[in-house]
Structure formats: C-alpha cells, structure tokens
Amino acid sequence: MSLYYVNKNIQSTGEHEVHKSECIYLPDIQNRIYLGTFDNCKEAVKKAKGYYSNVDGCYYCSNECHKKW
Secondary structure, eight states, X not given: OEEEEEESSOOTXXXXXXXXXXXXXXXXXXXXXXXXXXXXXHHHXXXXXXXXXXXXXXXXXXXXXXXXX
C-alpha cells in the first residue's frame, strides 16, 4: 500500500497528476492534496476525480494509470 497525492497544479496537457508519496516528482506540500492510502493508483485516481475531472497517474510513479498519448 502507498500514500497518494494529487497535484493542485494543472499539467501543460490539462490534467492533475496523481503521485505516490515517494515519487521524485511529488509536488511541494502547498501544491498537493492528500488522497489516502491505496493498494493501487486506480483507486487513488478515482478518489482524485472527486476533486478534479481531468486526472492522470504520474508517468514515473503511477505509470499503470498514466494516459498513453
């Protein structure tokens, strides 16, 4: 299980990214929302959609939930 956060800032491609707590690209504390502890990023992305409609998993730490463009 991992702790997950969603970035408050929109990416250049229009989405808010979900990150694990150990991600090297985890946003600064003032730029993220704690989502909770989950078994996988799919659960975290679902929770993040309660905050933002356009959500994506981080390419580096939540790749299985990252939209392939």
